[in-house]
Amino acid sequence: MDVRPDGQRATLQDVADRAGVSLATASRVVNDGSRKVGKDLADRVNKAVAELGYTANLQARAVATGQSTMIGVALRDISDPYFSSIAAGLIEVADAGKLLVCMTSTVAHEDAEREYVALMRAQRARAVVLVGSRSDNTAARAALRAELDAFTRSGGRAACVGQNLLGVDTVLPENRAGAEALARALAALGHRRFAVLAGPRSLLTGQERTNGFRDGLRAWSVPLDPARVVHGDLSRDGGYQAMSEILAAGEPLPDCVFAVSDIMAVGALARLRSAGVDVPGDIALAGFDDIPTLRDVYPPLTTVRLPLRRLGEIAARLVLSDDAPQPRVVPVPGEVVLRDSTRPRPPAAREPEARPPATQPPATQPPARRPRG
Amino acid sequence: MDVRPDGQRATLQDVADRAGVSLATASRVVNDGSRKVGKDLADRVNKAVAELGYTANLQARAVATGQSTMIGVALRDISDPYFSSIAAGLIEVADAGKLLVCMTSTVAHEDAEREYVALMRAQRARAVVLVGSRSDNTAARAALRAELDAFTRSGGRAACVGQNLLGVDTVLPENRAGAEALARALAALGHRRFAVLAGPRSLLTGQERTNGFRDGLRAWSVPLDPARVVHGDLSRDGGYQAMSEILAAGEPLPDCVFAVSDIMAVGALARLRSAGVDVPGDIALAGFDDIPTLRDVYPPLTTVRLPLRRLGEIAARLVLSDDAPQPRVVPVPGEVVLRDSTRPRPPAAREPEARPPATQPPATQPPARRPRG
DNA sequence: TATTCTCGGGAAAGCCCTTTCCAGAATAAT
DNA sequence: ATTATTCTGGAAAGGGCTTTCCCGAGAATA
Known part of the structure; x- marks a missing residue:
């Protein structure tokens, strides 16, 4: 040869x-x-x-035929299991369709996504998928939209996983509804004083989860003290740090802490452990995402399960289907999973004013299950 | 526009x-x-x-100039944090060099890597990186080598992370030495009856870690009962399953279980917990890799730390440096990290014949530290 | 038998670039 | 003033492939 x-x-x-x-x-x-x-x-x-x-030579072939087999994927941090699970779903579908997946991690700066889309346009990629929460930086978003526009106008397909703010096909994890259902479930367990580890101030996913959680509590007439909503990086260390702030705020401790991501929850758990606070004995703790790698932490973490691989699969399919040129939105619900990190609060410890929601009966809550004993 | x-x-x-x-x-x-x-x-x-x-049009430019900016990466399972951490390192370096990273997950079948290399050759990729343990299927390996050969002969660079068996630049995690050091450290803690959750029978990384572990024990004249080396998938469920087998084998339980990867260790931990066996009280447990996401499991897991991101970075740099056309090998040592999952075994419980190694004093062990208190 | 169809093959135009080569102008050197 | 040396710009030849267009031969139809 x-x-x-x-x-x-x-x-x-x-x-x-x-x-x-x-x-x-x-x-x-x-x-x-x-x-x-x-x-x-x-x-x-x-x-x-x-x-x-x-x-x-596939490059030459692509030039001659004018069509490429490349699909670009930009995600915030490939080493974060949330993103790598989504990536796995994406890659599986793309591989099955004989497509080449190009990937980047956009941790660096806000502009990285836009630059990557531009690069994909230059590569004449067939499609591009943006994975991760939008931020509330509207200027950057406008620039990104313009770039995506140029990309789609020249024949490329685009999709994103996150908020529906880019004018392209969107896979929409139902952050708000999931957090709301979680809040209701936690309130139903008897918890009344909550704190939230809310993620970076600018990230919409964190905002949605926080707001949804607040709404869920409101249904039970349980207030959420704004002082008990602390922001931090969407990482283990961010959770650790944010939990430290809660602890530093002094007595009384909340009954229950909601971290807007499992990763943060794990950091919070470590902080609590180092402070000698027992979970769930002294304080309940819940996360969001149901990261597979974290299903075995102890105590098992109450969370809202998102089908992460499926998010990626759906995004890939959206971008590969050649029908429907107009932007579609696929909402993907989360499922509340109650585990040991949030045991029912013993009635003795409850405050008198606790009462179930009047307007919306708890029966409207999404099904909550306890898998794996 | x-x-x-x-x-x-x-x-x-x-x-x-x-x-x-x-x-x-x-x-x-x-x-x-x-x-x-x-x-x-x-x-x-x-x-x-x-x-x-x-x-x-970058494709056309690539055709005209005859050089591409693509680098292909094949790893076993992108959703496994071991691989995604390596991928993060790779992507970081490649992005800095303005290179396009294409990625695939080769879970499917043995041949997937070879096919991917062929695809990269067709794409005229500049380089290709194979991440993950080799298996002992020598036929598949020969085919892969041939394909890599064709790839490099036509001007591409190739590297792998794993065993040095492909005739290309190699980043070599020191599985054997790491496991050996771990075994010594565990023996020094007083453990005598060991079991190993060894990963799939055909995967060399598992074999190396198992053999290294056995060597380490031998230095302490501690035997490793072959019946206590059970194979299982290199996953959480694989660890759970393998641990079940150990438990099913009946009394006496081992003092200490070594899982050849942290992921398996976590599965084993879940199994032990469900059986009511206390770690580290009743049994000690150690893993390998020091997966960042698992640093906060409870009890904190004794393991051998590999600098995963760095493995990826090194591989990327090997493949991007234009000097040294001959295959280079970069060994990367692991570091034993003793944590709470392997407490010293109380002398009362030790068996009489225990004694430190005669030939090699424990002082030759790599430094073991306990980070994060 | 004449006429229309396939059918298998080649020449060449195209895809979108880069880069060599060449020509003319402007500048420098003698 | 003449030659030699830059500079700039364009024409055209690649790079490696696909695909249209055309042509001759054999098959099918009348």
């Missing part, structure tokens, strides 16, 4: 020469299907291909 | 036409640097570029 004297890669012309056929014929054999080629000539071409170790 | 009547993407010829210059001049302006162009003409070209929203 690859017997060209100059050590260079064999070209289709080499194949054609060696087989004694024209370039056109060689091409037709290699892309078999486009048009028929006589058996004997085809055999000669295949022989030449094998002998030269020829592989078609 | 993009004002071409047919809605198609603007081409460099369009730019040249609109600016009233030749294609060559337009090209020179766009790739500024190759050759000087008069100020006025350059301005006209830039104006046309802006008006048309022109973006160079």
Whole structure:
């Protein structure tokens, strides 16, 4: 194979020469299907291909045909299990469709997503998928929208996982509804004094989850003290730090802490443990996402399960289906999963004014289950 | 922008036409640097570029120049934090070098890696990185080597993270030495009866870690009962399952269980917990990798820390440096991290024949530290 | 037998760029 | 003033592929 004297890669012309056929014929054999080629000539071409170790140059093919097989994926942080799970779903579907997935981590700066879309436009990528919460930086968002617009206008497909703010196909995790259901479930367990570890101030996902949680409490007429909503990085250390602030605020401690992501919840758990506060004995703790890798932390974490792989799969499918040029939105509900980190609060400890919601009976809550004992 | 009547993407010829210059001049302006162009003409070209929203077709450029900016990465399972951490390191370095990272998950079948390398060859990728343990399927390995050979022979660079068996640049996590050091440390803590959750039978990383562990024990003249080495999938469920087998084998339980990966260890921990076996009270448990996401499991897991991000960074740098065409090997040591999951075994419980190694004093062990209190 | 169809093959135009080569102008050196 | 040296710009030849268009030969139809 690859017997060209100059050590260079064999070209289709080499194949054609060696087989004694024209370039056109060689091409037709290699892309078999486009048009028929006589058996004997085809055999000669295949022989030449094998002998030269020829592989078609996909870049050149893409230039010639004007269509690419690349799909670009930008996510905030590939090492975060939330994103890597979504990426896994995306890759699976894309691989099945014989597409090439290009990936970047946009941790760096706000503009990274826009730059990546521009790069994908230059690469003539078939599609681009943006994964992760939007921020409330509207200027950056406008720039991103413009870039996505240019991308789609030149024939590319675009989708995002997160908020529906970019004018493209969107997979929409129901952060607000999930957090609301969680709040109701926690209130139903008897918890009354809550704190929220809310993620970065500018990130919409954190805002949605916080607001949804507040709404859920409101249904039970349980207030959420704004002073007990502390912001922090959406990471283990962010959760640790935010929990520290709650502890530093002094007595009385909340009954229950809601961290807007499991990762933060784990950081909070570590902080509580180091302070000698027992979970769930002294304080209940809940997260969001149901990160698979964290299903075995102790105590098992109450959370809102999102089908992360599916988010990626859906996004990939949206972007690969060639129908429906107009932006579609696919909401994906979360499911409250009650585990041991939020045991029912013993009635003795409850405050007198606790009462179930009047307007909306608890029966409207999404089903809550306790998997894995 | 993009004002071409047919809605198609603007081409460099369009730019040249609109600016009233030749294609060559337009090209020179766009790739500024190759050759000087008069100020006025350059301005006209830039104006046309802006008006048309022109973006160079990178595929065509790659065909013309014969060099690509793509680097392919194949890893077993992107949703596994071990791999996603490595991927993060890779992406960071590649992004800094303005390279496009294409990624795939090769969970599916043994041949997936080979196919991906072939695909990268077809794409004329600049480099390819294979991340993950080799298996002992030598036939598949030979095929993979042949494909890598074809890839490098046609000018691509290749590297792998794992075993040095592919004849390409290799980042070599010191599985054996790490496991050996871990075994010594555990023996020094007083443990004598060990079990190993060894991962899939065919995966070399699991084999190396198991063998290294056995060696370490041998230094303390502690035997490892082959019946207590059970194989299982390199996953949470695999660890759970394997631990079940150990428990099913009946009394006496081992003092200490070594799972060849943290993920398996967590599964084992869940199994022990559900059986009412206390860790570390009744049994000690250790893992390998020191997955960041699992640093906060309870009890904190003794493990061998690998600098996962760095593995990816090193691999990326190997593949991007243009010197040294011959395959290089970069060994990366692990560091034993003793945490609470393996408390010292109380002397009362120790068996009489316990004794420190005669030939190699424990002082030769790598430094063991307990971070995070 | 004459006429129309396939059918298999090649020449060549195209895809969108880069880069070499060449020509003319402007500047420098003698 | 003449030659030699830059500079600038354009024409055109690539790069490696697909695909249209055309042509001759054999098959099918009348």
